[in-house]
Amino acid sequence: MPPVIRSNQLAQVDGQEVTLQGWIYNRTHKGKLVFLLVRDGYGFVQCVAFQRDLDPELFEAIVRVPQESSVRISGVVRADKRAPGIPGGYEIGITGLEIVQSVEGEYPIALKEHGVDFLLDHRHLWIRVPSQWAILRVRATVIKAIRDWLDGNGFTLVDTPILTPAACEGTTTLFGTKYFDEGMAYLAQSGQLYNEADIFAFGKVYCFGPTFRAEKSKTRRHLTEFWMVEPEMAFCDLDQLMEMEEQFISHIVQTVLRDCRAELLSLGRDLTVLEKVVPPFPRISYDDAVKKLAEIRDRTDDPEQKALLTMEWGGDFGSPHETELTKLYDKPVFCYGYPSAVKAFYMEPWPGRPEVSKSVDLLAPEGYGEITGGSERISDPDLLLERIRQHDLPEDAFRWYIDLRRYGSVPHSGFGLGVERTVAWLCGIDHIRETIPYPRTINRVYP
Ligand code: 4AD
Ligand code: MG
Numbered sequence: 001m002p003p004v005i006r007s008n009q010l011a012q013v014d015g016q017e018v019t020l021q022g023w024i025y026n027r028t029h030k031g032k033l034v035f036l037l038v039r040d041g042y043g044f045v046q047c048v049a050f051q052r053d054l055d056p057e058l059f060e061a062i063v064r065v066p067q068e069s070s071v072r073i074s075g076v077v078r079a080d081k082r083a084p085g086i087p088g089g090y091e092i093g094i095t096g097l098e099i100v101q102s103v104e105g106e107y108p109i110a111l112k113e114h115g116v117d118f119l120l121d122h123r124h125l126w127i128r129v130p131s132q133w134a135i136l137r138v139r140a141t142v143i144k145a146i147r148d149w150l151d152g153n154g155f156t157l158v159d160t161p162i163l164t165p166a167a168c169e170g171t172t173t174l175f176g177t178k179y180f181d182e183g184m185a186y187l188a189q190s191g192q193l194y195n196e197a198d199i200f201a202f203g204k205v206y207c208f209g210p211t212f213r214a215e216k217s218k219t220r221r222h223l224t225e226f227w228m229v230e231p232e233m234a235f236c237d238l239d240q241l242m243e244m245e246e247q248f249i250s251h252i253v254q255t256v257l258r259d260c261r262a263e264l265l266s267l268g269r270d271l272t273v274l275e276k277v278v279p280p281f282p283r284i285s286y287d288d289a290v291k292k293l294a295e296i297r298d299r300t301d302d303p304e305q306k307a308l309l310t311m312e313w314g315g316d317f318g319s320p321h322e323t324e325l326t327k328l329y330d331k332p333v334f335c336y337g338y339p340s341a342v343k344a345f346y347m348e349p350w351p352g353r354p355e356v357s358k359s360v361d362l363l364a365p366e367g368y369g370e371i372t373g374g375s376e377r378i379s380d381p382d383l384l385l386e387r388i389r390q391h392d393l394p395e396d397a398f399r400w401y402i403d404l405r406r407y408g409s410v411p412h413s414g415f416g417l418g419v420e421r422t423v424a425w426l427c428g429i430d431h432i433r434e435t436i437p438y439p440r441t442i443n444r445v446y447p
Helices: 007-013 056-064 116-121 130-152 192-202 238-259 261-266 271-275 286-299 303-309 319-326 381-390 395-403 419-427
Strands: 017-030 033-039 044-050 070-079 090-101 176-178 184-187 204-212 225-234 283-285 333-336 353-357 359-364 369-376 412-418
Touching (some): 007 017, 007 070, 007 090, 044 056, 130 204, 130 238, 130 261, 130 419, 192 204, 192 395, 192 412, 225 238, 238 271, 238 359, 238 412, 261 271, 283 286, 286 303, 286 319, 286 333, 303 319, 319 333, 319 359, 319 369, 359 419, 369 419, 381 395, 412 419
Parallel strands (some): 044 090
Antiparallel strands (some): 017 033, 017 070, 070 090, 176 184, 204 225, 225 412, 333 359, 359 369, 369 412
16 A cells, blocks of 8 residues: 555655545546545545546446545545645545445435534534534644743643632623532633632743533524633733733734635635734724714614614623724724723722723624633732622632732733634634534534
8 A cells, every 4th residue: 555645745745656544525427537525634635537547346436435435545646736625736546445434325414505403413524524624623723823822932821620619700601510518619611710829820821721601692602612711911911911912813813824724715714814913903992992883873874783883881892893893903903991890800990990990802803803801800909809799709709819919919911712703703704603613502512
């Protein structure tokens, strides 16, 4: 058997005879010519069989091999600009075929249009198709870029617990579970509170893991289980936080552009939009954003849009507001200084304006909206205790958290980046359920 190669390394073996191990994605038969589109995990390659070059038995096997059968194909690699595939541009002239398993019966996801519920019910098979494969490859690259940047910039990974005694982001979105004789435990909404303890030992830290929100949101931006990376830094104020964030986000985007070009192009993504994502990012205060939204509202004639965009100072932005704001910029935009009332209890108040928090969300362009949420944290123990009481949080569960402000308190800041929303934006897709291998939403836990 000729040497086994990966389909994304064909350029290095042009002209050589190789073996490709994979699965039959599609087959087209044109008289004496058969085209197999074969996927091997690294890409999709066109493999071609000419009847006149092959012995009849082999040609017959190629004509009949069913969709999704597992195969080892040997053949000669040749460059051909027209060859379809991901990345494409090379094809394999088949010299041999070994069928590892021939699929019997009908494959559930035949190559035709299917409804999204059907596809989600078959998610275990759906991930094989080019679009889903490409999205999940981008996801893996995003995660690697996140880790590489943080590991290379002085951050220590400190894991935070999933089973927790208290809420971080608000009590209405907790998944609870009875925990032996200790009462209730809750699935983590965020590792932030633990990150805040960890910076006093390590300076700059991050946690990265699954996060759970029992919110009854049925939008294209919400999952009940999603992955979040949360960097946290000691001796860091809100401005320094934004400076770090724009470096970090730009690194992720530029890495994906470099390492996932073929995947993005296969999804039809406009790369010029992503090429612009380099520091600095524009910054707009919540106050100015509210004014800008009022101007946009006054200019529109559409009564429905007018109603959607109407808001008073003090309210939180919904997705129509975020969408309009991001349309004003061709880069991600920082919106900072939200009213304290719409944000979490731990946020540092704006100096001289207690009704405003030192918070910042990063809104992705093209209407994608919030991909990170963060803030400077309260560093004074008395103010923190006051906030915990105001928010009706269980004081006892936060004893350790208040301690952090008693022993070496410093200004500190951090944020959380949602992996799925970031991937949806980079891939240019509508709904975040396709950006995680097995999505969990309020009406889905299968497969
Ligand atoms: O804005 P959030 O709720 O912030 C926090 O959890 C902070 N404790 C983070 C921190 O400062 N360490 O969530 C942060 C990000 C959002 O910007 C969004 O990208 C993502 O997490 N996110 C969700 N993604 C998918 N589905 C959901 N239900 C999400 N909720 C938040
Ligand atoms: Mg948020």
